Amino acid sequence: MTLNPALDLTYRVGELVRHGTHRVSAVAERPGGKGLNVAGVLHALGEPVLATGLLGGATGGRVTALLAADAVPAAFTPIAGETRRTVAVADDVSATGFWEPGPPVTPGEWAAFVAHFRGLLRDADVVALCGSLPPGVPVDAYATLVRLAAAGGVPSVLDTSGAALRHGLAGRPDLVKPNAAELRALTTPADTGRHEAGAARALSCGARAVVVSRGPDGLFALTRDQAWRCVPPERLTGNPTGAGDACVAALARGLRDRTPWPELLADAVALSAAAVAAPLAGAVDPETYRRLLPAVRVRAA
Amino acid sequence: MTLNPALDLTYRVGELVRHGTHRVSAVAERPGGKGLNVAGVLHALGEPVLATGLLGGATGGRVTALLAADAVPAAFTPIAGETRRTVAVADDVSATGFWEPGPPVTPGEWAAFVAHFRGLLRDADVVALCGSLPPGVPVDAYATLVRLAAAGGVPSVLDTSGAALRHGLAGRPDLVKPNAAELRALTTPADTGRHEAGAARALSCGARAVVVSRGPDGLFALTRDQAWRCVPPERLTGNPTGAGDACVAALARGLRDRTPWPELLADAVALSAAAVAAPLAGAVDPETYRRLLPAVRVRAA
Numbered sequence: 284m285t286l287n288p289a290l291d292l293t294y295r296v297g298e299l300v301r302h303g304t305h306r307v308s309a310v311a312e313r314p315g316g317k318g319l320n321v322a323g324v325l326h327a328l329g330e331p332v333l334a335t336g337l338l339g340g341a342t343g344g345r346v347t348a349l350l351a352a353d354a355v356p357a358a359f360t361p362i363a364g365e366t367r368r369t370v371a372v373a374d375d376v377s378a379t380g381f382w383e384p385g386p387p388v389t390p391g392e393w394a395a396f397v398a399h400f401r402g403l404l405r406d407a408d409v410v411a412l413c414g415s416l417p418p419g420v421p422v423d424a425y426a427t428l429v430r431l432a433a434a435g436g437v438p439s440v441l442d443t444s445g446a447a448l449r450h451g452l453a454g455r456p457d458l459v460k461p462n463a464a465e466l467r468a469l470t471t472p473a474d475t476g477r478h479e480a481g482a483a484r485a486l487s488c489g490a491r492a493v494v495v496s497r498g499p500d501g502l503f504a505l506t507r508d509q510a511w512r513c514v515p516p517e518r519l520t521g522n523p524t525g526a527g528d529a530c531v532a533a534l535a536r537g538l539r540d541r542t543p544w545p546e547l548l549a550d551a552v553a554l555s556a557a558a559v560a561a562p563l564a565g566a567v568d569p570e571t572y573r574r575l576l577p578a579v580r581v582r583a584a
Numbered sequence: 585m586t587l588n589p590a591l592d593l594t595y596r597v598g599e600l601v602r603h604g605t606h607r608v609s610a611v612a613e614r615p616g617g618k619g620l621n622v623a624g625v626l627h628a629l630g631e632p633v634l635a636t637g638l639l640g641g642a643t644g645g646r647v648t649a650l651l652a653a654d655a656v657p658a659a660f661t662p663i664a665g666e667t668r669r670t671v672a673v674a675d676d677v678s679a680t681g682f683w684e685p686g687p688p689v690t691p692g693e694w695a696a697f698v699a700h701f702r703g704l705l706r707d708a709d710v711v712a713l714c715g716s717l718p719p720g721v722p723v724d725a726y727a728t729l730v731r732l733a734a735a736g737g738v739p740s741v742l743d744t745s746g747a748a749l750r751h752g753l754a755g756r757p758d759l760v761k762p763n764a765a766e767l768r769a770l771t772t773p774a775d776t777g778r779h780e781a782g783a784a785r786a787l788s789c790g791a792r793a794v795v796v797s798r799g800p801d802g803l804f805a806l807t808r809d810q811a812w813r814c815v816p817p818e819r820l821t822g823n824p825t826g827a828g829d830a831c832v833a834a835l836a837r838g839l840r841d842r843t844p845w846p847e848l849l850a851d852a853v854a855l856s857a858a859a860v861a862a863p864l865a866g867a868v869d870p871e872t873y874r875r876l877l878p879a880v881r882v883r884a885a
Contacts (some may be wrong), residue, residue, distance in 0.1 A: 284599075292669075294682055304681035312666075341646035348642065366645075368593075370671055372682060373586050380605035381595055382672060 284400070284410060285318030285336035286424065287385040287417040288359075290346050290368045291564075299374045313563065314346045314353075315369055317442055318413035320528035321535065323565035324441065324558070326330060326355045330536060331387065333358055337396060339386055340365030358403065362388055362395040364417075366508040385417030393420055399426060405434040406521060409539040411440045411531050412456070416447045423452030433457075438538045441490075442531045444468065452488035458538060460531055463497055478503055479510075492549070496527050501552050509583065513548040515556045516578035519571070525564030526555040549579040585711060586619030586637035587725065588668070589660075590688040591647050592865075595673045596726030600680050606673075614864065615647045615654075616670055618716035621829035622836065622864035624743055625859070627656045631837055634659055634703060638697060638718065640687055641666030647807070659704065661697040663689055665718075686718030694721055701729060705736040710840040712741045712832050713757070717748045734758075739839045742791075743832045745769065753789035759789040759839060760847040763833050764798055779804055780811075795835060795852070797828050802853050805845065810884065814849040815856045817879035820872070826865030827856040850880040 295309040314323075322334040334357040338346055343359075343366035348473055350357045364386025372379045381546035404410070410432050414427050421427070429451065432439045441448070443455040444465040452459065461469070466481035469488070482493040482505040495503040533554040536549035557572035558564070596610040608659070615624075623635040635656055639647055640663035647667060651658045665687025673680045705711070711733050713726050722728070726742055730752065731742045742749070743755040744820070745766040753760065767782030770789070783794040783806040797806040802815035834855040838848035858873035 294671075294684070296682070300680075301600050301602055302680050306685065307682055307684045310684050341642045341649065344645070345642035370595075370682070377603040379601075379603050381597070381608055381671070383595070383608045383611050389720065433641040 284412050284428070285316040285334065285414055286388075286396075286420055287415045288319055288336055288343075288346055288366060289383070290312065290342045290349075290366060290370055291315030292370045292377075294370060294372045295581070296372055296374050298376075299372055299379050305509060306370075312345065312349060313565070314349045314355075315564075316414050317528050318411060319346075319355075320525050320565035321411050321413055321442075321532045322355055322357075323353065324525075324532035324537065324554070324567055326353070327567060327569075328532070328536075332356065332543075333403065333407075335359055335400065337362050337388060337392065339363060339364050342366040342368055358399070360392065360399045361391045362386060364388065367417075371531070385415065388417050388419035390419070393424075397427065397431070401431055401435075403438050404432055407432075407435075407437045409438050409440070409535050411442065411535040412451070413528070413531060415440045415443065416443075418492035419461050422446050423450040423453065426454030429454030429456045440531055440535045442527065449488065452485060452490050455489045458492045458494060458534055459483065459485055460494045460496060460527070460534060462527060463495065466495055479505070484496060494530070494548070496555070498523065498526070498531050502530070502548050503584065504548055506544075509544065511544055511548055511581055512584045513545075513550060513579060513581040515550045515552050516575060516580070519556050519559045521559040522562060522564070523559050525558040525561070525566065528564060529558035529567055530555045545581040548581050549576065554577045585713050585729070586617040586635070586715050587689075587697075587721055588716045589615065589620055589637055589639060589644075589647055590684070591616035591650075591667060591669045592616030593669055593671045594679075595671060595696050597675050599677075600675045606665045613646070613650060614866070615656075616865075617715050618832070619712060620647075620651070620656075620830050621826050621866035622714055622743075622833045623656055624654065624660075625826075625830050625833035625855070625868055627654070628868060629833070629837075629872050633657065634704065634708075636660055636701065638663050638689060638693065639667050640664055643667040643669055659700070660676045661693065661700045663687060663688065663693045664763045668718075686716065687722035689718050691720070694725070694884065698728065698732070702732055702736075705733060708733075708738045710735075710739050710741070710836045711837040712743065713752070714743045714829070714832060716744065716746075723747050724751040724754065726757075727755030730755030732744055741832055741836045741839060743828065752791065753786060753791050756790045756792060759793045759835055761785055761795045761797060761828070761835060762786065763828060764796065765848055767796055780806070783883055795831070795849070797831050797856070799824065799827070801827060803831070803849050804885065805849055807845075810845065812845055812882055813885045814846075814853045814880060814882040816853050817876060817881070818856050820860045822860040823863060823865070824860050826859040826862070826867065829865060830859035830868055831856045846882040849882050850877065853880045
């Protein structure tokens with residue numbers, strides 16, 4: 284689920300010159316936003332998935348068309364505002380990014396989405412709640428949605444940051460997947476600042492389990508009575524943008540299937556690595572996934 | 585008329601950092617492309633106008649919606665490709681521009697536009713043919729359209745550059761408005777390189793009259809038997825982007841009204857200056873226009 288999706292544009296230029304004018308040699312357009320990446324990964328794995336959230340305007344229409352072209356099932360609530368764009372300008376060295384603010388969402392549109400979400404829960408086995416909140420959506424939106432899911436017997440994975448994460452934890456998500464930076468924002472100066480302290484803080488705020496994504500250092504998982512560490516068997520070079528979303532995809536699938544923790548974490552580490560090996564966020568390299576999965580080691584911490 | 589219109593986006597950021605990531609604080613969207621600016625200026629002056637050209641996809645739909653919001657009458661031929669965007673990233677110092685390539689146009693779409701254009705000529709008093717050609721449109725497109733207009737008794741103003749200008753001149757437009765750089769591209773090393781030589785070259789290539797826009801130095805006009813210079817009475821600071829389009833708007837109106845040359849050029853200089861004084865391309869500052877018009881001086885050269 285993506286409340287603040289985007290149309291992600293990638294512009295290829297020879298060299299970015301500050302205050303210069305650039306003819307873009309190639310434009311790539313894709314549906315953007317964490318939840319859409321999660322849906323894309325699950326769809327690529329052959330899992331039944333339905334992408335939902337808020338979309339509006341001409342840009343929202345373009346996102347809908349691109350999802351349809353990828354054959355990803357979707358049912359979004361329409362809003363009057365224009366879905367945002369992100370622009371990544373890639374030159375021969377690196378990329379320069381520009382992120383539009385999200386569109387304003389009215390109270391009526393938010394209420395319509397909540398009703399829509401309740402309806403979708405009837406056929407759902409798990410929900411992944413991903414990304415930032417656009418202006419106008421209540422800061423405790425994720426707590427509301429997590430509670431509705433729990434009331435319907437549907438487990439939830441939450442992947443967001445800042446105030447949306449802090450308030451969302453109060454809804455008691457089954458699993459929350461912050462990265463190290465998102466976790467630091469939860470801690471107070473009294474905490475040690477290490478990810479163990481942050482994960483403990485997330486539990487005390489309401490999460491039933493925490494999986495911290497630590498980039499090439501793998502995953503750290505903490506529940507009320509257990510802790511695990513899981514590290515990829517090799518370092519991969521590539522595009523780390525979609526690794527966190529692939530991790531959420533694996534966690535959501537495992538939560539649905541009640542996969543035991545060691546297997547669940549190994550799957551999430553292998554799928555994250557397979558996302559690094561794929562050129563685009565929302566995609567995974569199947570060969571890397573197959574190769575790494577048996578080699579991932581998990582140990583109790 | 586705009587064969588390669590755009591959705592112009594302006595992003596406001598604090599400071600553009602090469603290879604950094606920027607949260608855009610404000611997004612402005614407007615219909616872009618020279619012909620749409622010309623239509624916008626004429627509409628603002630209360631002149632009856634119809635914007636036409638090629639538009640496609642979600643981005644084309646957004647341009648249509650923005651034109652409707654500005655109450656500018658429009659009748660574009662639809663294409664399957666996506667209308668391009670331009671992104672201007674404005675920081676506290678200056679702007680950095682990114683121009684997408686135009687969408688591909690099929691032979692069938694081009695034929696449909698030519699038929700549409702013929703139909704529109706029945707109610708037209710003058711046509712302004714503006715801007716670049718998207719891929720797939722024949723390089724002599726403007727010559728074709730100018731000849732169709734002439735056959736229907738409709739005078740034409742041509743404002744384009746490069747190969748589209750060179751080939752367009754063969755259609756014998758009533759007026760062509762290059763700027764100094766566009767004119768230089770017409771000249772050969774044997775020419776003196778001054779704008780008088782370029783204007784003479786444009787006449788010899790087929791134009792019936794040439795008006796060279798020279799920024800703060802005003803206009804130079806050349807016909808078979810006359811030459812004029814027209815300079816603004818004062819230097820204006822502001823945004824020069826839309827000055828050429830305001831000039832074309834004045835020239836098109838004057839061609840329609842058979843305005844004598846001195847008055848026509850004075851009007852074009854005052855309206856160009858009024859565009860510099862307005863914050864956005866496609867707009868003019870009415871007060872500047874009223875103030876400068878009586879003060880512009882024209883002399884035979």
